[in-house]
Amino acid sequence: MATLGPDDQTFELKQDQELRFEVENAQIEIEVTSGLAEIFGVELVKSKKYLFPIGAKGAVYTWHGCSITMKNARKNMTYVSKETPMNYYMNVHIILEKQRSEAEQQSKRGPITMIVGPQDVGKSTLCHILLNYAVRMPGLNRKPIFVDLDVGQGHVSVPGTIGALVIERPATIEDGFSQLAPIVYNYGHLTPNANLELYQHCVERLWKSVDERMNKDSKTNSSGMIINTCGWIKGDGFKCLMACAKSLRVDNILVLDQERLYNELIRELPKSYDVVLLPKSGGVVDRSRQFRAEARDKRIKEYFYGSRLKPFNPHSFDIKFGEVQIYKIGAPVLPDSCMPLGVTATEFLTKVVLVQPGPSLLHHLLALSFATTESEILEQNIVGFVCVTHVDMLRQSLSVLCLQARPLPCSKLILTDIQYMDSN
Ligand code: ADP
Numbered sequence: 001m002a003t004l005g006p007d008d009q010t011f012e013l014k015q016d017q018e019l020r021f022e023v024e025n026a027q028i029e030i031e032v033t034s035g036l037a038e039i040f041g042v043e044l045v046k047s048k049k050y051l052f053p054i055g056a057k058g059a060v061y062t063w064h065g066c067s068i069t070m071k072n073a074r075k076n077m078t079y080v081s082k083e084t085p086m087n088y089y090m091n092v093h094i095i096l097e098k099q100r101s102e103a104e105q106q107s108k109r110g111p112i113t114m115i116v117g118p119q120d121v122g123k124s125t126l127c128h129i130l131l132n133y134a135v136r137m138p139g140l141n142r143k144p145i146f147v148d149l150d151v152g153q154g155h156v157s158v159p160g161t162i163g164a165l166v167i168e169r170p171a172t173i174e175d176g177f178s179q180l181a182p183i184v185y186n187y188g189h190l191t192p193n194a195n196l197e198l199y200q201h202c203v204e205r206l207w208k209s210v211d212e213r214m215n216k217d218s219k220t221n222s223s224g225m226i227i228n229t230c231g232w233i234k235g236d237g238f239k240c241l242m243a244c245a246k247s248l249r250v251d252n253i254l255v256l257d258q259e260r261l262y263n264e265l266i267r268e269l270p271k272s273y274d275v276v277l278l279p280k281s282g283g284v285v286d287r288s289r290q291f292r293a294e295a296r297d298k299r300i301k302e303y304f305y306g307s308r309l310k311p312f313n314p315h316s317f318d319i320k321f322g323e324v325q326i327y328k329i330g331a332p333v334l335p336d337s338c339m340p341l342g343v344t345a346t347e348f349l350t351k352v353v354l355v356q357p358g359p360s361l362l363h364h365l366l367a368l369s370f371a372t373t374e375s376e377i378l379e380q381n382i383v384g385f386v387c388v389t390h391v392d393m394l395r396q397s398l399s400v401l402c403l404q405a406r407p408l409p410c411s412k413l414i415l416t417d418i419q420y421m422d423s424n
Helices: 088-105 125-134 196-216 220-225 236-247 259-268 289-305 345-349
Strands: 009-013 017-022 027-035 049-053 057-062 066-071 077-081 113-116 144-148 159-167 183-186 227-228 252-256 274-278 316-321 327-330 352-355 363-370 382-392 397-402 410-421
Touching: 009 017, 009 077, 017 066, 017 382, 027 057, 049 327, 057 066, 088 125, 113 236, 125 144, 125 227, 125 252, 125 259, 144 196, 159 196, 183 196, 183 382, 196 289, 196 316, 236 259, 236 397, 252 259, 259 274, 352 410, 382 410
Parallel strands: 113 227, 113 252, 144 227, 252 274, 327 410
Antiparallel strands: 009 066, 017 057, 017 077, 027 049, 027 066, 144 159, 159 183, 316 397, 327 352, 363 382, 363 410, 382 397
């Protein structure tokens, strides 16, 4: 163990306590020196040093007690809390495990669990905890699917997408869950209400892909699904949640910290849904609009450049306008009186429209579609993204940042509302 400086601190945690931190001024380094501890369901290796950069927020939790040293603790916001909801979350895990075991014995589908609540109540964190606990079950080889419907942050791919990932091993503290072979659908906006029709369409398509994947693998099938949602829960947001629950054949709904939402769901949903109200952790931090925007940028940067431990080397190259077809989904809705005969407003919202390349594409992410024809654009999932870094009207070309070298893996691209200024 390294010697402690004046800003460093040691903490002795008793059972069921957590050390919360918000890194505001200088990166911290955490080391467990005795006992067992975890961060959001990921066990920390004793004597290993974990770095957390400015902006990180989290908590080291212990079921049995532990000692921790933290470098730069005094330069940041840190405190020990004796009040955590981890016992409630563990009970949920135990019930899910029972349902998974029953599903396995009867060769049936395991529990499909959706986590709902307003913004900043710890929905994503609870997803992480439950997934990590599932795959940490000794000798059971659980393979649950993580479904992320939160287009505002994008935990599976970049913001503006919904996606699914089969989880086979616990996340790492540094890089989260392994991102191998995710199923990603491009929605292209940061909130579901930008185009609800398209959002629901993407959720339906995602269900078809996930259903297929589960039917092919009995372990995944019996392990079930954990679904993360957006914090949009009022009015149309509530209707959207109900529609998602139906599309994804949800069994259990965990409501974080909102009695009103809990009661609305109980009232509106058929009795077959198991709706449970859970407390949020007092440690969950409210994030400002600016913090969210920065987190989105960081997510996109990570998509192209990787992380500190696993850096990627993206490529930059030019593509001629003529080499690709760029589409946008959703034509502006016209007033009823101007609608072409037999066309409804809903059809306009999911209409695939060819876009003339031009300066307005600058900094936008373009999704690379698996579609081979225009009619498949809405139905197909996507290969990945490129970011437009320059538009040259004279040479009729675009410069793009792309994870792979030339040529592009496909010629059909979809314009998104998501923007990223590449400063690397
Ligand atoms: P939501 O998905 O509901 O918007 P998150 O799960 O993303 O909320 O949590 C919001 C923030 O709070 C995240 O930065 C997360 O790391 C942090 N957080 C969650 N639980 C705790 C906790 N117990 N202590 C400290 N920070 C926490």
